[in-house]
Structures are given as structure tokens and as C-alpha cells.
Amino acid sequence: MVAFIHVMVQSTSMGDGGLRDLRNVESSSFDLGGGLGSFYSEFNHPKASWFHDKEKSYVIAPALGNETARALLGQSTWRLIHTTMARFPLKPTENEKMALKQFIFLLSRLYPCGDCAQHFQQLLQEFPPHVDSRYDAEQWACAAHNRVNKRLGKELLDCSTVRSLYDCGCKS
Ligand SMILES: Cc1cc2nc3c(=O)[nH]c(=O)nc-3n(C[C@H](O)[C@H](O)[C@H](O)COP(=O)(O)OP(=O)(O)OC[C@H]3O[C@@H](n4cnc5c(N)ncnc54)[C@H](O)[C@@H]3O)c2cc1C
Numbered sequence: 827m828v829a830f831i832h833v834m835v836q837s838t839s840m841g842d843g844g845l846r847d848l849r850n851v852e853s854s855s856f857d858l859g860g861g862l863g864s865f866y867s868e869f870n871h872p873k874a875s876w877f878h879d880k881e882k883s884y885v886i887a888p889a890l891g892n893e894t895a896r897a898l899l900g901q902s903t904w905r906l907i908h909t910t911m912a913r914f915p916l917k918p919t920e921n922e923k924m925a926l927k928q929f930i931f932l933l934s935r936l937y938p939c940g941d942c943a944q945h946f947q948q949l950l951q952e953f954p955p956h957v958d959s960r961y962d963a964e965q966w967a968c969a970a971h972n973r974v975n976k977r978l979g980k981e982l983l984d985c986s987t988v989r990s991l992y993d994c995g996c997k998s
Pocket residue numbers: 896897898899900901902903904908937941942943945946967968969970971972974975978980981982983988
């Protein structure tokens with residue numbers, strides 16, 4: 827974790843040039859000494875052993891009973907997820923692919939509706955994030971959202987329309 831923070835500090839203190847340099851750091855340079863580094867390799871394992879290690883995957887927040895809070899949180903989070911995918915690089919580096927996986931899996935632990943987070947972890951186990959390109963990422967997020975919609979009895983979205991909905995981050 828210390829190494830991760832160090833990289834983030836470096837990138838912000840070096841301005842644009844520094845950020846560009848760090849975009850090309852390959853995944854092996856993100857060896858975080860048994861912390862998130864081992865989390866990545868375990869997660870990339872075909873059997874996703876990370877999910878079976880309850881110490882590493884447990885959901886942190888309690889259940890969220892308030893329906894209004896739950897809906898507002900869901901709407902904002904879906905917006906964040908879809909806009910992140912729509913602005914993800916067309917051809918991401920290994921480092922960027924790993925960052926997106928990390929983001930989604932840590933979200934599944936930290937999502938502040940704990941019972942939703944449990945469902946989300948189950949979904950990720952069956953349907954892990956696709957991160958090889960912007961198109962793959964946005965289609966994955968749309969399909970994941972549709973799985974949640976289906977479970978909650980909501981309408982499904984036609985995923986061929988998803989890019990036009992979120993590409994500028996300004997969907998009303
Ligand atoms: C990871 C996650 C897990 C969740 N798990 C639960 C849960 O277990 N139980 C629970 O009660 N709630 C859960 N929620 C909240 C739930 O998904 C909704 O956000 C909430 O019920 C509000 O629904 P909504 O009808 O306003 O639209 P939302 O589902 O919030 O969608 C917001 C807007 O996104 C657009 N949209 C709809 N489908 C798609 C799609 N497939 N792709 C792109 N855009 C789309 C539509 O314009 C829609 O109005 C979860 C949310 C997240 C982010």
C-alpha cells in the first residue's frame with residue numbers, strides 16, 4: 827500500500843509529463859511487496875482464489891436498509907462506473923488494465939451498501955471485469971448492470987447504446 831501511495835504522489839507532483847511516464851509502467855513494476863501485488867496475482871488466477879480468502883475479500887460496510895439512500899447511491903455509482911469505462915483508454919496498457927480491475931474489486935469490498943456489495947462480489951466471481959479495451963470495459967459494465975437490473979426486476983438496457991449515453995460524462 828505504501829508503494830502504491832508513493833506512485834500516486836509521484837504522478838501528481840510531476841505534472842502531466844510525470845503522469846504520461848507512469849501510464850507506461852508495466853504491471854510487474856507494481857510489485858507491492860505482498861500487499862495489493864499478491865492480491866492482483868491471486869485475482870488473475872483462473873479460479874479467482876482471492877474470493878475464497880475471506881480475509882482479503884470480506885465486505886466492509888454493514889447492510890443499508892434505507893431504500894432512498896440505496897437508490898441514490900446506486901444511481902451515482904453506476905454513473906461513476908459507466909463514465910469511467912467510457913473514458914478508459916481505447917487500448918489500455920497492462921498497468922491501466924490492472925488499475926481498472928483493482929478499482930472494481932476494491933469497490934466490491936468498500937461499496938457502502940454491504941448487502942449490495944455481497945451480491946456484487948458474487949456477480950464478479952461469475953462474470954469478472956473485461957478490461958482489454960474501452961469497448962470491452964463498457965460492454966462488461968453494461969452487462970453487469972443489466973444482471974443487477976434483472977435481479978431487481980428492472981428494465982434492461984440495450985448495450986449497443988451505452989457509449990453514446992456516457993462518453994462525455996454528462997448524461998442527465
Ligand atoms: C454494484 C452495485 C450493486 C447493487 N446491488 C444492489 C442490490 O443488491 N440491491 C439493491 O436494492 N440495489 C442494488 N444496487 C442499486 C441498484 O442497482 C439501483 O442503482 C437502484 O435500485 C436505483 O435504480 P434506478 O432504477 O434508479 O436505476 P439504476 O439501476 O441506478 O440506473 C441508473 C440509470 O442508468 C441507466 N441504465 C440502466 N441500466 C443500464 C445498463 N445496463 N448500462 C448502462 N446504463 C444503464 C438508466 O438510464 C438508469 O436510469 C446496486 C448498485 C450498484 C452500483
